[in-house]
Amino acid sequence: MNFQQADLFEPIRAAYEAGGTLSNADLYKRLATDDVIPEGALLERIPVGKAGDLHNPMLRKIRWAQQSLRRLGLLEKVPGERGVWRSTKESRGDLTPAPPRAILLGFSTKLGLALWGDCKDVFSQITEPVHCVITSPPYPIAKGRAYGAVSEVEYVDFICHALEPVVRRLAAGACVALNLTNDVFLKGTPLRSMFKERLVLAVHSRLGLNKLEEACWVDSTKAPGPIAWASKERFLLHTGYEPILIFTNSDKPLFANNQRVLLPHSAQHLKLIAKGGEARTGSYGDGANRIRPGAFSRPTAGKIPTNVLSFPHRCRSQDEVRKFVNREGLPNHGATFPLALAKFLVEYLSEAGQLVVDPFSGWFTTALAAELTGRRWIGCEKMLQYIEGARRRFFDCDGYLEDYLLAA
Ligand SMILES: C[S@@+](CC[C@H](N)C(=O)[O-])C[C@H]1O[C@@H](n2cnc3c(N)ncnc32)[C@H](O)[C@@H]1O
Structure with a gap:
């Protein structure tokens, strides 16, 4: 058995999550009982260093994994007790953000990489040309999602900073598609925020991208809202769509082709x-x-679709992840888009074999769409538990590998 040190990351983290506080002896027992480490591995002794002192190589690997998890802010020593460790307070919560500047491989397939990290860090490291970005960033909604909130005032800066490294990697003629919301209201009023308009201007002036398209994603199954301004007060109509803004970095979007998405x-x-x-x-x-x-x-060959894209939010692929995370005790993701929409955008905006990326991957819907349509992909997500849930969607993909390797 070719046993890598990084193979221990996830089982050790899971052992502390399940067992709370564990002494080293209890941890070794648990790893042996769960068949994480090969039988007899804890008994082996080999000479190490000039003095040739006898050490157990597996114990050294376990200690290395514990120290790496400590550096990542996931484990800590229990103060005053020798050899006793536990999960950190932050990682015991539902969602664990990637530590500053750390980039870890969550899982990979022959076509793509799922990375745990902040998108600014991840795309500062990527050197390959990116052919297409398809993403749904956090919205500037007053009641933030479990993964956090960005205020309406800070939003334009947040998106420009987050996208800047990936925009620098774009191949000439590449497209960037952003799924946003219209439903952000000025406090206490039915007036819509103009963050979207400010964002379009900033993406043009600060990132040098041109606006190519504004499509509407219509979801006929969307719950009625905004409750305050359409159902209680009667000022507004019910919201029926979300905008999808598409930008390109050249005069012509060289890889966009409506012939790939004909109806x-x-x-x-x-x-x-x-x-x-x-x-x-x-x-x-x-x-x-x-x-x-x-x-x-x-x-x-077929009918060219209009820029009104009709896809129900309900999606079998998302339902499967939801079942998986419920079974595994992982958090649900409250803001995903359907696989059919992601597939449409991937096929429309990129060619087979090209590199499609999603800086805000959530449950890696864009990545899965790229995988299923033969594009290469890089997805990154800040919250570890969403990556753990998303991996369910890739189990059957060619070359699927799960790992927690420290990349930086
Ligand atoms: C709207 S969700 C994306 C959902 C995704 N389209 C899907 O279908 O699963 C936005 C995601 O961005 C993640 N996120 C927020 N800030 C981030 C950052 N700086 N770097 C990477 N991911 C981030 C959040 O944790 C959240 O999962």
Whole structure:
């Protein structure tokens, strides 16, 4: 058995999480009972150093893993007790943020890497050209999510700082798609914040990106809201969509192609093609639109989708992760988008084999869409437990490997 030191990270962390405070002797027993370490490994002795003192190599590996977990802020020694350790207060909470500047590999497949770290740190280290960014950053909503909140006032700076390192890595002609919300209100009023408008201008002036598209993601299953301003007071209509802003770093988005996301033609349109197209002549909109005989006669591969994207939020792939995290006692993620939407954007904005990244990966929906459509991917997420949940989606993927390797 080729036993790597890093193979011990996760079992040791899990042992302290399950057992609370553990003496070293109890930890060794637990690792042996759970078959984490090979039988007899704790009895072996080998000479070490010039003096040739006899040491157990497995115990050295366990101690190294404990010290690495301590440096990451996940474990601590119990004060005043020799050889007794426990999880830190922060890591006993639901969500463990990556320590400053640390980047750890959560899991990988042949096509991609899931990294635990802050996106600013991760993308400062990546040297490969990025062909497409598809992401849903935290929204500036007053009642923040479990993973934290960013205020409306700080939002533009937060997004520009977070995206700056990845924008520097973009290949010429690459696109950046941001899924945002419209539903941020000025305190105590039904007036919508204009953070989105400020963000578009800042992304252009500070990051040098041009606005290519603003699509609406319509979710017909969305719960009615905003309750305060549409259901209690009657000022507003119910919210039916979220904006998806698409930017590019050049005059032409070289890798975007609507032919990869065509919809089937309607039966009516197929009939029109079959009979040789329009037979009439017409002029509409003061001559802006004209119909001539023979128009729409050319057979085409399908219908170009509109920029109103209709995808239900409910998604079987997310449901599977939810079941998995409930079983494993991991936290749920309250702000994911559906796999079908991510797949649409990945296929529209990138070519097979290109590198697609998501700086705010959550449960790695963009990464999974890239994996399933043959793109390479890098996802990064700040909260460890979301990566632990997301890995369920990749178990069957080619070359799936789970690890906790310190990269920086
Ligand atoms: C809206 S969620 C993304 C959900 C994702 N689209 C999905 O479908 O699973 C935003 C995620 O960004 C993560 N996050 C926030 N700040 C971060 C940062 N600086 N670096 C990396 N991840 C961050 C949060 O923990 C959260 O999981």
